[in-house]
Amino acid sequence: GESVGLHLPTLSVQEGDNSIINCAYSNSASDYFIWYKQESGKGPQFIIDIRSNMDKRQGQRVTVLLNKTVKHLSLQIAATQPGDSAVYFCAEITTNTGNQFYFGTGTSLTVIP
Amino acid sequence: SAVISQKPSRDICQRGTSLTIQCQVDSQVTMMFWYRQQPGQSLTLIATANQGSEATYESGFVIDKFPISRPNLTFSTLTVSNMSPEDSSIYLCSFGLGTDTQYFGPGTRLTVL
Numbered sequence: 001g002e003s004v005g006l007h008l009p010t011l012s013v014q015e016g017d018n019s020i021i022n023c024a025y026s027n028s029a030s031d032y033f034i035w036y037k038q039e040s041g042k043g044p045q046f047i048i049d050i051r052s053n054m055d056k057r058q059g060q061r062v063t064v065l066l067n068k069t070v071k072h073l074s075l076q077i078a079a080t081q082p083g084d085s086a087v088y089f090c091a092e093i094t095t096n097t098g099n100q101f102y103f104g105t106g107t108s109l110t111v112i113p
Numbered sequence: 114s115a116v117i118s119q120k121p122s123r124d125i126c127q128r129g130t131s132l133t134i135q136c137q138v139d140s141q142v143t144m145m146f147w148y149r150q151q152p153g154q155s156l157t158l159i160a161t162a163n164q165g166s167e168a169t170y171e172s173g174f175v176i177d178k179f180p181i182s183r184p185n186l187t188f189s190t191l192t193v194s195n196m197s198p199e200d201s202s203i204y205l206c207s208f209g210l211g212t213d214t215q216y217f218g219p220g221t222r223l224t225v226l
Binding site for chain 2: 008032034036041042043044045046049089091093095099100101103104105106
């Protein structure tokens, strides 16, 4: 169901380190997943997506891992940069029931220079 | 890729008044969505707006409080009616482009005094 509002978990990493942001999703029928990045004062921006027939997808400096067995999604950011500081949301979508998006709680990432 | 804009970007309003938020996409899109994002929280879907039909509201949101217009394939408005301080939030519109992904506008930051 719909994400319940909570205070955002936070993650602080040193510049140049790798970051791992986790997301637990709720609906085993969800078959499409997206990670969004939201910088302060802006709307969410698409980063990377993955469909349920895959368990890993790589982009530029980002990798998404999907574990359907435990309904877990992670976003890995390599060589984290100060510009990566933002709130990261996962979204789960069930494409055969109207593509409704359910957003995770979000994680606030702070990169320490 | 399509560009999406919102007006106003922010507003401070008095209790009991109404505010209409505009969302403009530079391409024709079938589905547009309105979300609310309360401070430090995730996104909650208010309603789905398809051109030529009534908006579909999510549980907890009603047309009298959040009337929506969708006069054409590039534009939508959301009105927040009879506002109270609890309506202070960021309001975001998004669209789908026939794929499963949604793209978000920059948001309207509303403060109700």
